[in-house]
Amino acid sequence: MNSQKYSIGQLAKASGCKVETVHYYEKIGLMPEPSRTVGGHRVYALSHIKRLNFIRRSRDLGFKIEQIKDLLKFIDEPDHYCGEVKAMAMQQARVVQEKIDDLQRLQLALNEMVNQCKGSNYSIDDCPIVDALFTNKS
Amino acid sequence: MNSQKYSIGQLAKASGCKVETVHYYEKIGLMPEPSRTVGGHRVYALSHIKRLNFIRRSRDLGFKIEQIKDLLKFIDEPDHYCGEVKAMAMQQARVVQEKIDDLQRLQLALNEMVNQCKGSNYSIDDCPIVDALFTNKS
DNA sequence: CCTTGAACCTATAGTTACTACAGGTTCTAT
DNA sequence: ATAGAACCTGTAGTAACTATAGGTTCAAGG
Structure with missing residues (x-):
C-alpha cells in the first residue's frame, strides 16, 4: 500500500501552488x-x-472557492449524483461565455478607438481616443 | 456660461456609479x-x-486605476501627445485579447467535460467531470 | 419658523483569493 | 554540533470597490 508522507512544501510543489496558499485553504x-510531526510540522498523504x-x-x-466547496461536498458526502456536478459545470460554462462576450465587445470598442487615431505627435487635444473616453455612452 | 453646481449624489447618478465610489476616487x-458648502457638503461643476x-x-x-491615472496625467499636464494614449490603448487591446484566448480555452475544456457526462442519476463515483478534475494536467 | 426625512459627512470593516512579511522554531544534512 | 533550509503562527497588504455605523446638513412642506 501507498503510505508515502509529504511535507507542505512537497504538497505545494506537486500541485503547483505556494505553501501560503495551502495554509489559506486549510484556514x-x-x-x-492534517496530522503533525512532534515538532508541529504538517504531514500529508497522497489523498491530500x-x-x-x-x-x-x-x-x-x-x-x-464557494463553488469548489460545493463540488467537494458532493464528493465527500455519500448520496450525491453526477447530475449535480454536471449542472454546476454547465452553469460555469454559461458564466464563462458571458465573460467572453463582454470582452469581445470591449475589444471591438478598443480597436475602433485605436483605428481612428493617427497617433504619433499630434496634440492630445485632437486625440480621438481621449474624445471617445470623454463622450457619454448614448 | 455654464456654472451649474451638482451634489455628489447628482454627480454619481450622472456617471452611473455610487456615491461611495466617488468618495473612493477622491481618496x-x-x-x-471639490469645494464645499458651508455645512461641508461637496459641490461639483460640469468638468467633474x-x-x-x-x-x-x-x-x-x-x-x-493606475492606467487611468496615467491617462489623466496625459490630459491634465501640457506637452503630452496622442501617440502616448494610442500606445496605451493598443497595449490594453493586447491584454484583452489574451484574456479572451484564456477564457476560450477554458470554455473548450468545460464543454468537453460536460459532453462526456451522461448526467442524471449516475453515481458520482463514475462522473467523468469529477474524474477530469482529479486528474493531473499532463 | 420649524420639523422631518432624504441626502450627506467621516471613518472603519468587509469582500475575493490569495501574497508577503516578521519573528521565531524545527528539520536535515554535514 | 551546527548551519541553513524549511517550517510555524499571526498579521497586514493587494484591487477596486461596497457596506455599515453613527452623526450632521439640506430642502421641502406645514
Missing part, C-alpha cells in the same frame, strides 16, 4: 487539518495531493 | 477635492462630471 476549510489538485484544476477552470 | 486621487465619465468609461474598457 477556510477547503483542505483538512489529489484533493489539492482537484482544487487547483477547478480554480483554473474559473470556479469560485 | 485615491483620481478625482480632485466629464472627468468621472472618463474614469468610468475607461474602467468599463478594462483599464486599471
Whole structure:
C-alpha cells in the first residue's frame, strides 16, 4: 500500500501552488487539518495531493472557492449524483461565455478607438481616443 | 456660461456609479477635492462630471486605476501627445485579447467535460467531470 | 419658523483569493 | 554540533470597490 508522507512544501510543489496558499485553504476549510510531526510540522498523504489538485484544476477552470466547496461536498458526502456536478459545470460554462462576450465587445470598442487615431505627435487635444473616453455612452 | 453646481449624489447618478465610489476616487486621487458648502457638503461643476465619465468609461474598457491615472496625467499636464494614449490603448487591446484566448480555452475544456457526462442519476463515483478534475494536467 | 426625512459627512470593516512579511522554531544534512 | 533550509503562527497588504455605523446638513412642506 501507498503510505508515502509529504511535507507542505512537497504538497505545494506537486500541485503547483505556494505553501501560503495551502495554509489559506486549510484556514477556510477547503483542505483538512492534517496530522503533525512532534515538532508541529504538517504531514500529508497522497489523498491530500489529489484533493489539492482537484482544487487547483477547478480554480483554473474559473470556479469560485464557494463553488469548489460545493463540488467537494458532493464528493465527500455519500448520496450525491453526477447530475449535480454536471449542472454546476454547465452553469460555469454559461458564466464563462458571458465573460467572453463582454470582452469581445470591449475589444471591438478598443480597436475602433485605436483605428481612428493617427497617433504619433499630434496634440492630445485632437486625440480621438481621449474624445471617445470623454463622450457619454448614448 | 455654464456654472451649474451638482451634489455628489447628482454627480454619481450622472456617471452611473455610487456615491461611495466617488468618495473612493477622491481618496485615491483620481478625482480632485471639490469645494464645499458651508455645512461641508461637496459641490461639483460640469468638468467633474466629464472627468468621472472618463474614469468610468475607461474602467468599463478594462483599464486599471493606475492606467487611468496615467491617462489623466496625459490630459491634465501640457506637452503630452496622442501617440502616448494610442500606445496605451493598443497595449490594453493586447491584454484583452489574451484574456479572451484564456477564457476560450477554458470554455473548450468545460464543454468537453460536460459532453462526456451522461448526467442524471449516475453515481458520482463514475462522473467523468469529477474524474477530469482529479486528474493531473499532463 | 420649524420639523422631518432624504441626502450627506467621516471613518472603519468587509469582500475575493490569495501574497508577503516578521519573528521565531524545527528539520536535515554535514 | 551546527548551519541553513524549511517550517510555524499571526498579521497586514493587494484591487477596486461596497457596506455599515453613527452623526450632521439640506430642502421641502406645514
